[in-house]
Amino acid sequence: MPVDLVSALYRSMQRMRQFELKIQHTYRSGVMPGFIHLYVGEEAVAAGVCAHLSKDDYVTSTHRGHGHALAKGVPVNEAFAEIWGKPSGINGGRGGSMHIYDPACGFLGTNGIVAAGIPIATGAAMATALRGDGHVAVSFFGDGAVNNCAFHEGINLAAALLLPVVFVCENNLYATETPFHRVTKNTNVSTRGAAYGIPGIRIDGNDVLEVHRVAGEAIARARAGEGPTLIECETYRPLGHFEGDPGTGYRSKDEIAEWKLRDPIDRLAKNAVQSGAMKEAELLKIEREVELEIEAAYEFAKASPEADPATVTHFVYA
Amino acid sequence: MPVDLVSALYRSMQRMRQFELKIQHTYRSGVMPGFIHLYVGEEAVAAGVCAHLSKDDYVTSTHRGHGHALAKGVPVNEAFAEIWGKPSGINGGRGGSMHIYDPACGFLGTNGIVAAGIPIATGAAMATALRGDGHVAVSFFGDGAVNNCAFHEGINLAAALLLPVVFVCENNLYATETPFHRVTKNTNVSTRGAAYGIPGIRIDGNDVLEVHRVAGEAIARARAGEGPTLIECETYRPLGHFEGDPGTGYRSKDEIAEWKLRDPIDRLAKNAVQSGAMKEAELLKIEREVELEIEAAYEFAKASPEADPATVTHFVYA
Amino acid sequence: MPEDRSIQYVEASVEGLQEEMRLNSSVFYIGQGIGARGGNFKQSKGLWEEFGDKRVRDMPISELGQVGMGVGAAMAGARPVVDIVFLDMIMEAMGQIVEQAATIHYTSNGKIKVPLVVRAAMGSARCTGPHHSRCFYSWFAHIPGLKVVLPSSATDVKGLMKTAIRDDGPVIFIEHKFFYNKKGPVPTGEFTIPFGQANVCRKGKDVTILAMSLMVWHAMDAAAQLEKEGISVEVIDPRTIVPFDEQTLLESVHKTGRLLIVDEAQSFCGFSAEAAAMVASKAFDSLDAPVSRLGALHTPHPFNPVLEAAMLPSVDAIVTEVRRLVAS
């Protein structure tokens, strides 16, 4: 286990986890508008994939996209403020949780529309291919997106044009309260790659090193001009679908408990210590550093001035 | 070879062929409005599939749907008149070639929108399943439809709900002038069934007996409640995409000539005579009978009164 | 009608569905999360338990497929109700609605009916943002063949839901998120409310306000305030914008000579433009002042609460605009 990689992945996942828990805490205090979907428990996917991306590569994300945003490099302060709807947010608080955009790091948006980010990623890949600059696009989406028309056309087109894009499905078994298997005949998402003539692979999405390895290969293939890959990451959402949903009514306590044992952050920590790659103390140090970072982000967002109503008509037309 | 079946399939294909050639002739004379897409060369698909359907089963069709309409039982006279835009048409000439509807025989429409008929067939199947009356729905569509979002959602939903519907792709290698392989990575349509967890099979779409056999199995499965099947019929469009397109600019003369050798009607005739199932004379008799039928249809349509402008506002709201 | 009960808008809506499903076995209901979950907004509570998977079916995230299925099922003799939940999510289904559902009865020469109800919830509710707040009902009204329903009370939502399900053509049935958990009086027992009959929510003589959905409530609040200033406001809710009850509106304007149209949607090229143009033409000589339109600002929905409030028509803005109108 390469120490630098392990500590980087650990820090990345800690950042997402602590960020989300702080958002949750703040939201529950009643000061945050709108509704939010937390990424807790799925951090290995964003961390493992985005570790291979530079700020010039592109990512499209989902309604559950805070983790993707952080992993791709959206500044923690501005991300926190955005979700809070503050003018100091990365988009001035005009977008909020489901509309986070940061071109400075190639982050082409969380998205309120399921699967909408898939063809958008294909398009971003087309733009880099046109420039021939060797960059790639990655689209994250859930199991729910697989049954949507945009999944079909977005991936099918990318395959036809052999574009540098990687499609990453976060299969957490549910779309809101609906089990994937209740509304889908073929629940093995990875096998759908064949329909489009591209490789499809299913992996343990809570094993960050596995995600990192497989994503690395797919991204390398994309950069080499060998076209798209579909990666299905099996993962789970221990919390509710959105903040406010207890997340229990439609799932057994055992199922939730069982998946908590597979928490990606705990697993990497255990793994790292057992393999001797890192010491407890080193991991703890990272955890503490991230804590300060998140605390500062909260303070940054909290301190933001209120919005000026006059700006409501800005930026309608470019 | 069961004689009754052979002669029925031969008559059905002859009817489609002669109908289309008469439409072509009439259109070229300049009296027909709009634009039309002829089914010539693909008759084996509609004939083989529809031979298994009763008037209580449902069919959805395409822009190239005259053959499907006739095979499903739309009266020849009213079909001809409709395509001609005459008030004596099955829909009073309000629809024309791409909008032929006849509930009396379960024909839910040709369609101007590629792939739109696919989810509609799934819905018709849902209605019969709800009534539990044991009927099925069949959706015909082209290779072009496979790349469309409605293909994905229509089939995926039918699979999830295990509905009695059969999806029949008429893969004639081109969508307008665009070769399927130019815009599609995986050109084996039948393999896409697996993505939806349903059987997919590729067959010679110009062999009417093969189509009849395979469609029979699929329709039986559907009636038995075993869910949808995707059948890819390899066929060809010897004429242009629409009347007016020479159909040559984007295809080699050899390719066209080679496919003409595989003409489904000639093949059945040859086959029937060689196997001794039918005599030349018997086939010729059918051909002549159909000729009279088509001639009568032309006269029927020609004799129609003109439309009353006052009817333009009828039937906007049910 | 027997005396009323006070129940939630969403409960009244479910009652309408439930009663029609009991009356007619060809009615079925599909949508995301409307099964065991009982609906994101509780808008299907109890239906799955009563009617089971066969008639109340959870859907994958396939709006195009859902509506397409609805069209096909309706053509094949069923009476589907397709729930889109958030109206914003209907976009991919637009082709099935506009090209198929809306045209088939016409082009089939009346041979095929498409008794399809597309149900969805629209509007802003505490910063739902650009992808969960739109009110583009005018799109449907622009398309021949579609009826468009905008119920603004518990009684209306039940009575209109029953009428929608019994209608032989495609009906776009749009509730408002904000209404769902609000209580209101609903008659006991069987009743329906016809399409094309506006509701004069409040009688007045100085100015007429035409408002739809949530804006009806805002208009009523504004009217109550204005009454204290001695301004008498008549508030009209069309309830269905297709068919549109021109008569009731024109009679009111002939009386008041002044019209304000309040619309949660942007008014540019929308229904409030239509109503304004219609009145300006058909009540040309009765108008004492130009018709005034108060719609959402012509911007996407901002997430920030201050900006969202600035974007949407408010009770205060209505009051101010009415004052200006009567003074002019």
Next chain:
Amino acid sequence: MPEDRSIQYVEASVEGLQEEMRLNSSVFYIGQGIGARGGNFKQSKGLWEEFGDKRVRDMPISELGQVGMGVGAAMAGARPVVDIVFLDMIMEAMGQIVEQAATIHYTSNGKIKVPLVVRAAMGSARCTGPHHSRCFYSWFAHIPGLKVVLPSSATDVKGLMKTAIRDDGPVIFIEHKFFYNKKGPVPTGEFTIPFGQANVCRKGKDVTILAMSLMVWHAMDAAAQLEKEGISVEVIDPRTIVPFDEQTLLESVHKTGRLLIVDEAQSFCGFSAEAAAMVASKAFDSLDAPVSRLGALHTPHPFNPVLEAAMLPSVDAIVTEVRRLVAS
């Protein structure tokens, strides 16, 4: 400008595209049949030969995917032109246009621009029927963030195409099928036409006609006939309905006191309702008669030629309506 040549509308349109593609290597063009085939309407003739697969790419029948790709490519720094060919086929792409393209610049606080041109052809042309004739440009105008272009001449289509490609936001560029093979004068050499500048096609003093796209031609024919009767008609073509040049129209109405709006689309809840409402309000005291709207009948497009003719606004109908209007 140097003296004009007479070339086809479609040739002028291609020239605009071609010139911009030569000027800016980030412009690319995708659509069905626009490659080797040169376009269903010859609307891409020669481009594939010059720019190759990389910048001129045939697409499968994936309108949603095409437009979604356009959105993503535009966000990533390219300037895509996405050809839908028949406007009717844009339905499945509506979500990408409305929820994504139209909102991203706004919600990103101006950080991301979406310089996307969506090109399509609309309108009736000898019985194209219900699925190939619609003119629902008002939908786009109703959505904040989208610009909407309706070129009615060879010169306009070239100049506006160049402006559309240079625009930093999403532009819906709608040509008319009927125009493509019609010749018209086009200036030689470089020129652009700005958005939001109406074209006064004909000066007059008795009545103003506002018309879009093909209806501009009908209006000009009607005006020529009416002149013989001594009725002087001013014909105004907005050219872009977003941005909408209100000033030019208002000045004309202040002068004539009478306005007829001619629209190939149904006028209910559409742009002609908007223009009528705007004028009725802002020229309240100048109007000598109610604004009149002549749109398509509120029906789907029938295939039968007699019915289609009855459904669409004709030169005769315009003449008759203008006579009535000046007499009133």
